[in-house]
Amino acid sequence: SLWGKHLWSPSYFAxxxxxxxxxxxxxxxxxxxTPH
Known part of the structure; x- marks a missing residue:
């Protein structure tokens, strides 16, 4: 997945x-x- 955990900074995400x-x-x- 390209969505790393570090992404959950709202300003970084936006x-x-x-x-x-x-x-x-x-x-x-x-x-x-959702469980995979």
């Missing part, structure tokens, strides 16, 4: 994604909460 759409962020959070 900067690296150019301000990711809210739905993308929601989906990412849901994936983290």
């Amino acid at each position: 900067g690296s994604c150019g301000g990711a759409p809210l739905e993308m962020i929601k989906q990412y959070i849901q994936e983290q909460e």
